[in-house]
Amino acid sequence: MERCIEVPAEWESIARLIDFVDEVTGAMALSEEQDYVMRLVIEEIATNIIKYGYEDGIQGVIQLNCSNLRGPLHIIIRDRGHPFDPRECVEPDLCGDVQSRTIGGLGLFLVREFSDYLAYHHDAGSGWNELLVVKG
């Protein structure tokens, strides 16, 4: 099965994406782990695109495609904002105590930790970024 959605890159779209995931996870009969990873990836990556992806004033979009046609769950997130490879994001500081601990970079760290495979491609010609996340 394959499902896709396109939403504007704005905060109001997060609720729409979560509704979309609810539909998709029910229809695709995903495992609990795949369900969790799909929610994690969509929340962390979409939030990142909304926060940092597009210049202020630009009406950007986020495209999401979920498929398990080839067995494992494939999640593809596309946007045309600034190129950003989540695999190259700095490791978060996991060592501080309560008062000194910060959580910058934690979302992408969790995506990397819980996924089986991540691939990123920026197409300089069209400006599209594409992130593929696979979870078996």
Added chain:
Amino acid sequence: MDVEQVGDVLVIKLPSRLDAVGVAAIENKLSETTAAHKGKALADMSGVDFVASLALRMLLTNLKAVQSLGGDLRLCGLQPQISEIFRKSRFDTLFKIYDDCQSALEGYAAE
């Protein structure tokens, strides 16, 4: 989000989905409630089946705030997938985490 006081401990039952929408729905009430109480607080996470970085941020912000007022925020009842998130992010070193409410309340009472 349900809140009840058990002795001197404020017990907060967190909702099942702590995704971006779930966090937005409770974060103000959670911080107001724990700040007003000042003392011992316990977040019952037995019903929580999703957290991401926004939820971790919310919990850490509340922990910092309540500790600076002389109190504490402890957690109980983490489901396996949530425990894994806490372990990988090392949030399990920041919070005192108990298997269930009863043992958390006993932990507070023993101090």
